Amino acid sequence: MKVAVIGTGLIGQAWAIVFARGGCDVALWDGDAAALDRAVALIAGQLDELQAQGLVDDAAALRARLQPCATLEAALAGVAYVQENLPEVLAIKRDIFARLDALAPPGAVLTSSTSSIPASAFTEDLPGRHRCLIAHPVNPPYLVPVVELCGAPWTAADAVQAADALMVRVGQRPVIVKRELEGFILNRLQGALLREAFRLVEQGYVDVDGLDATIRDGLGLRWAFMGPFETIDLNAPGGLADYCGRYGGLYQSIAEEQTSTEPWSPQLVAALDAERRALLPADQLVQRRLWRDKRLMQLARHKREAAQED
């Protein structure tokens, strides 16, 4: 099966790894030929690193599945699926989707990695608008499996299903978002938690590191292998309904204190940033991101091993 990755920045590179690891032939195209060359080299280096971490078996074989293409026509020839990763600018999305729809084989599904622009904003006038949808990954998708799939009102169910099936086949965890909404699911959940986190620090109940510890050494442990619903389902003898009976009143009372929508003030953001910079000086951010990526790799391996044991 051939797929095309359009736009080979960080997200495009990561998708190429996902598809190659999943057994696909991966055509790569970028409007900037030099960027495409750099991307192929960067992907090869990342595949070696993943092999060193035990997360892919044969980096060279995966590298051989990459087909950098000089033209969009060549990249799209014979593909079943297209993953677009250009900048988050509406005019760019409109332009590239018009070209993709004109050039890709009639049966190919066309997806965008955008996190912020709904498919309805750039596909309405396309003859093939029924085959267009969002496939929003979390960076990097070869370590974080979830992919949010969200069509426009006119997206055909079988296009969503085809994307869903491909994601499962290449080892991702697709989540179908049934109607368009800002932030999809993941960033709305993150936003709800961040708002309370900002509020608790602003009001002086806890400091930044204490709040982070409450998640990373507390709630985040269950959430790393169960979701919030399964967590509460297992936290009362009779399951979720029993849990809501026991703790619904507490959460109702808390919710009534969580309704402020004041924008995060520059003073608050500066204070939080200052706490983070005291914990991690700015000149260590790059190194800490490498640490995070190593930890994500180790956690991915751990979860794979634990799932095999189950």
Add this chain to the structure above:
Amino acid sequence: MKVAVIGTGLIGQAWAIVFARGGCDVALWDGDAAALDRAVALIAGQLDELQAQGLVDDAAALRARLQPCATLEAALAGVAYVQENLPEVLAIKRDIFARLDALAPPGAVLTSSTSSIPASAFTEDLPGRHRCLIAHPVNPPYLVPVVELCGAPWTAADAVQAADALMVRVGQRPVIVKRELEGFILNRLQGALLREAFRLVEQGYVDVDGLDATIRDGLGLRWAFMGPFETIDLNAPGGLADYCGRYGGLYQSIAEEQTSTEPWSPQLVAALDAERRALLPADQLVQRRLWRDKRLMQLARHKREAAQED
């Protein structure tokens, strides 16, 4: 160092494991002598299981640190720290704290595991109210390190500091909650996320399993070893302030749609419960909880090994 665990239900048993593993002598007392005997047997079994999982080195040696006591006086003799775990009933807390304050050595810190009753509600009239605070664990604390420490307005800073130091010494991760508030930090964060989760399913954007996957195969991975603040700090080149500049508008827009405080309706709870029961029949809840505990053990070991590698 001797500590006392007062009330030996599930939470008291788990605390006994934490303190024994942390090198303390652990006096155990329960108003029900038969319950105390059962608790000691259950703790011994749990210690064996932890040894089998590589999480304690010598279960028998830890078992030898447990001192079941027939009287409260014996349990409190010479202790530096008391962890109370009786039922979540205000009158019971008032009664036991009066007894603890009367009987414990003057320098001992007195803590309660309560998740729902602030220290100010049951310590105001005690001569030793300055040494009383909440030490709220997540179950089970020998696998989930975070402990929320929250005093009443009259709790002495050195009592909080002593509890904090003991928690660090026995391998927990204390988080100081600087003023009393309902739900402390952890359940307020959980509540904020749950409210959005319930809303998203209620409004038909996603199903229960899709929402859980968004966390367990997405956000929850980072949150298992970083908190939400460190996560965003590393997700923009310039750190947290840069992140807020880039995405603050998105989160502001989302927040304005997240203000409803309608109670969770019985219909909604029933619908969510039905989805969970389709995923996990009620007769498999017990078995799934054992799976969860095994996964928490494996994750605890993984995190310990990863931290050693750092």
